[in-house]
Amino acid sequence: TxxxxxxxxxxxxxxxxxxxxVVVLDHHQLGGPLPAAEAVVNPNREDDLSGQGHLCAAGVVFLALVQTARILRGRLPDAAPPDLLGLLDLVALATVCDVVPLTGVNRAFVVKGLQMARQQRNEGLAALARVSRIGEPVNTFHLAYLIGPRINAGGRIGDAALGSRLLATDDPVEARTIAETLDRLNQERQQMELEMLAVARVEADAELAGGNGPAIVVTASSNWHPGIVGLLASRLKDHARRPAFAIAFNANGVGTGSGRSVSGFDLGRLVREAAIAGLIVKGGGHGMAAGITVERAKLGALRAFFEERAAAEVFRLQGEESLAIDGALAAEGATLGLLDALEKAGPFGAGHIPPVFALPRHRLADARPVGTNHIRAELQSESGGRIQAIAFRAVDTALGEFLFTNRGKPVHVAGSLSGNHWNGNRTVQFRIVDAARA
Ligand SMILES: [Mn+2]
Structure with missing residues (x-):
């Protein structure tokens, strides 16, 4: 497993x-006794002293294969060794998409894995990069937002085996066919997600109305697809700035739920406590994400349990929330040379975030929606330098509202630099994460 x-x-x-x-290769925290498998390879076992609890499951598999190859090399000295390094593109994909921290060996996996991915030796990854119209060297952003969601789209609303078949095939024709199917499923998934998210937000906003609202947002519906609750929870967590659950109930009143946490709050532990208290049928997870199975009749008691156990800590974390800024910059200072120098410290992602810059007192020359719900903007420094900027998923957020209503005015913005490839040109783009009136 x-x-x-x-x-x-x-x-x-x-x-x-x-x-x-049965051999278990896993990274989830243990909620009870160890299963009686032949082996349970898990860096989050309580008796594991490796300090590698941040590995994703594919990282655990990779290291188990490394050790297996080492043992076999001793026994079969004449056999050709397997090309394990050639599989790091897949380990990098899983590491980025599972949002585990890009520190220690995870960072090494992603650095080497991106080099592999850029060689396009995996037919499936290459085909997905083509249908995703990635016209530049693959980076962590592409893995997280373009390739990963397409692979998962198969499991979410179609056939979960499509993604594994795609990544395992050596046949470019089969790869293209599956990649095109996944691309279409991903578009359907995005549409479904937008409709469900609209409902979930109304429900979350109703819960949040007046006072602090609950420490943990719990939304539920009988009309949601259980394959999309993780995405809903993730968006609700960002929207409400606190841990959030989305639960899809079936016709028998049994709900499949997914929760996403904010950094510093151990959601996996809370869910295991709820299981011990008998409030959920089952559940598990880790610090940042958890899954639950819950009966509708127990939903009220579960909400109360969450509040009782979590409120103090969640609100304390919210009070401490701030955006750490590494330096100030003017638009004309955001050069490709600076970007190249910064990228040497990458790749960036969860647990290893890119440097955050403030652009103080820049005129918001333009701000308009692009794509599904992003905002493209242009910023101009007081000395006339200009930089293109983008705020992802910002339409319908406080940041989006701010940008649309402050067009033409001087603002302070904070965010990070990234490269933007367009028609063979590479330019620097500013990813806005926050803004304030200047
Ligand atoms: Mn996992």
């Missing part, structure tokens, strides 16, 4: 009774 199994003692006993040997 990969990315599961640690908390599935019953299923593993059944598999063993049916004659299967």
């Amino acid at each position: 990969v990315d599961c199994g640690t908390n599935s003692a019953v299923s593993i006993d059944a598999a063993k009774a049916a004659g299967a040997d």
Whole structure:
């Protein structure tokens, strides 16, 4: 089993009774006794002293393969060694998409894996890069926002095996066919997500109305697709700036829910406590994300339990929330040379964020919606330097409202620099994360 199994003692006993040997390769925190598998390889076992708890499941698999190859090399000295480094493109993809911190060995996986991905040796990844119209060397942003969602789109509303078939195939024709199918499923998924998100936001805003609102937003519906609750939870968490759950109930009143946390709050632990308290059928996860199965009749009690256990800590974390700015910059100072120098410290992502700059007192020369819900802007310094800027998923947010209503005015903005490839040209782009009136 990969990315599961640690908390599935019953299923593993059944598999063993049916004659299967079971090896668990997982990274989830343990909620009860270890399952009776042949091996449970998990850096988050309480008796694991490796300090590698930040690995994603693919990283665990990779290191298990490295060790297996090492053992086999001793036993079969004449056999050709497997090309494990050639698989790091997939490890990098999983590491970025699982949003584990890009520190330690994870960062090494992503640096080497991006080099592999740029060689386009994996037919499936190459085909996905083409349908995603990635016209530049693959980077972590592409993995997280263009390639990852398309692979997951298969599992969310179509056929979960499509993604694994795509990544395993050596046949460029099959790769193209599957990549095009996933691209179409991804478009359908985006549409479905927008409709469900609109409903979820209304529900979340109603909960938040007046006072502090709940420490943990819990939204639920019988009309949601259970494959999309993780995405909904993630958007609600950003919207409400606190941990959030989205739960899809089936016709029998049993809900599949997913939760996403804010940094510093251990959601996996809270869910395990709820399981022990008998408020959910089952649940598990890690610090930043958790999954639950819950009966509709227990939803009220679960909400109360969450508030009782989490409110003090969540509101304390909210009070401490701030944006750390590394330096100030003028538009004309944001050069390709500076960007190249900064990127040497990358790749950036979860747990290793890019330097945050303030552009003080720049005129917001333009701000208009682009794509589904992004905002493209242009900023001009007091001495006339200009830089293109983008605020992702900002339409319908406080930041978006600010940008639209302050066109032409001087503003302070904060964010990071990124490269933008267009028609063979590379330019510097400013990713806005926050803004204030100057
Ligand atoms: Mn996982």
